[in-house]
Amino acid sequence: MRKIFQEDLQNVGDLLVEISQYVTTAMTDARQAFETADVQLAEEVIAADRRIDAMQTDIDERAIDLLALQGPVATDLRTVVGALRMSASLERMGDLARHIAQLVRLRYPDQVTPEPLRATFQKMAQHAIDISERLTELLRTRDIALVAxxxxxxxxxxxxxxxVFAALADHDWAANAATTADCTLASRYFERFGDHGVSVAAKVHYLVTGEWDSRGSEGEARSAISPVE
Amino acid sequence: MRKIFQEDLQNVGDLLVEISQYVTTAMTDARQAFETADVQLAEEVIAADRRIDAMQTDIDERAIDLLALQGPVATDLRTVVGALRMSASLERMGDLARHIAQLVRLRYPDQVTPEPLRATFQKMAQHAIDISERLTELLRTRDIALVAxxxxxxxxxxxxxxxVFAALADHDWAANAATTADCTLASRYFERFGDHGVSVAAKVHYLVTGEWDSRGSEGEARSAISPVE
Structure with missing residues (x-):
């Protein structure tokens, strides 16, 4: 019974690594589509999000089966509940990559962002991909040095x-209101993607050490981020 | 054992009703602050969000204790796991009310939105409050007619x-970029608040009937909403 439980738990862990890899692919492709106004790639990101949604459902069903059939307690229970929460955050990260792709589709053949902000968005996108890659590694190895x-x-x-908000408020900002709205949303999507990444990382940190990482734990709840403060 | 479990489960259910009431208060006050540029009320909403966060932690700890001590299966297990998910959505709804209040604080003494969009935002805010009130009633009574x-x-x-996005894109739109960004975010916050409300309602529907409400279940995942489509 115990051995089966550990195998099932390992399977759930493997699926979390896998969904995180799909999220990385989604954000990598969304970034590429975003920077090159590649509507075909954007459509692929949008279509591929269904697979991430299905993976979340699969992880959750397996986690609930584990709870029902094995009745885990203590650390094992926290690990299963943690998997339910992490799958929700990872699914949401997939949604946010999809939202970026949807902006690309909406504005095609134009680029979503105007030239003055493109370097800023390139950096945001790269950091988002870096977070996603490190998250996959963290889920795979449990090396909590990655949390920091x-x-x-x-x-x-x-x-x-x-x-981005400082640039929008500047007198030099010359884009129209629709572009301003797009930049606001795109920036918000990257920001939320990062928050969810931190939230998942904090949960792994907790499961490994039994302590919350006070710098990043609970994502927005503890860091009290307002998008425009 | 069985009787204690049902009492504990009822306590978790009562706490979900209570957190939903706090969310309603938060959104009601945030709306009032938003419409009247009342920075003091906005500060109260921001401060009160800590209580909602603490309630979520309390609900989750009780739910995890239930899983550990009682090892529920079948419908009882789904109810406990559902409580974990609903508490996360309700906590997030509290965050979104706080974000509205943070916009009020940021722009004080000005109003966040320009005159032409105020009637639209008043309706959005009222619908958000109505959702929150009906959600409390749904959690209390399990009357699934409220889901629709x-x-x-x-x-x-x-x-x-x-x-809102159509208005921003209109030639008549005369507000500056900072105001455009604020309207974009505020609209997004109300929209996400509604999505989370639908997501919680769909979970109650599922727990009561065993079936997903195909119109609204899984919030964004199934309705495929892009914020600007």
């Missing part, structure tokens, strides 16, 4: 997010 | 959300 890296990358996204 | 009402209110919010 993920938190630091998210702080850089938050700074870039603030700089 | 919540879904319909959310559809109205989605239409108003789309109309």
């Amino acid at each position: 890296q993920i938190t630091a990358l998210n702080e850089q996204i938050n700074e870039l997010h603030a700089s | 009402q919540i879904t319909a209110l959310n559809e109205q919010i989605n239409e108003l959300h789309a109309s």
Whole structure:
């Protein structure tokens, strides 16, 4: 019974690694589509999100089966409940990559962002991909040194997010209102993607150490981020 | 054992009703602050969000204790796992009310939205409050007739959300970029608040009937909403 439980738990863990890999692919492709106004790639990201949604359902069903059939307690129980929460965050990260792709589709053949902000968005997108890659590695290896890296990358996204709002408020900002709205949303999507990455990383940290990482734990709840503060 | 379990489960259910009431208060106050540029009330909403966060932690700890000590299966297990998910959505709804209040604080003494969009935002806010009130009633009574009402209110919010973007893209739109960004975010917050309300309602529907409500279940995942489509 115990051995079966550990195998099932390992399977759930493997699926979390896998969904995180799909999220990385989604954000990598969304970034590529975003920077090159590649509507075909954007459509692929949008279509592929269904697979991420299905994976979340699969992980959750397996986790609930584990609870029903094995009745885990203590650390094992926290691990299963943690998997339910992490799958929700990872699914949401997939949605946010999809939202980026949907902006690309909406504005095609134009680019979503105007030239003055493109370098900023390139950095945000790269940090988002870096977070996603490190998250996969963290889920695979449980090397909690990666948690601090993920938190630091998210702080850089938050700074870039603030700089987008500073640019919009500047007298030099010349884009029209629709573009302003697009930039606002795109920046928000990257920022939320990073928050969810930190939230998953904090949960792994907790499961490994039994302690919350006070820098990044609970994502937005503890860091009290307002998107425009 | 069985009797204690049902009492504990009822306690978790009562706490979900209570957190939903706090969310309603948060959104009601955030709306009032938003419409009148009342920075003091906005500060109260921001401060009160800590209580909602603490309630979520409390609900989750009780739910995990239930899993550990009682090892529920079948419908009872789904109810406990459902409580974990609903508490996460309700906590997030509290965050979104706080974000509205943070916009009020940021722009004080100005109003966040310009005159031409105020009627639209008043309707969005009212629908958000209506969703929250019906959600409390749904959690209390399990009267699943409320699910359709919540879904319909959310559809109205989605239409108003789309109309905000249409207004921004109109030639008559004369507000500056910072105001455009604020309107974009505020509209997005109301829209997400409604999505989370539908998501909680769909979970109650599932727990009561064993079937997903195909109109509104899984929130964004199944309705495939893009914020600007």
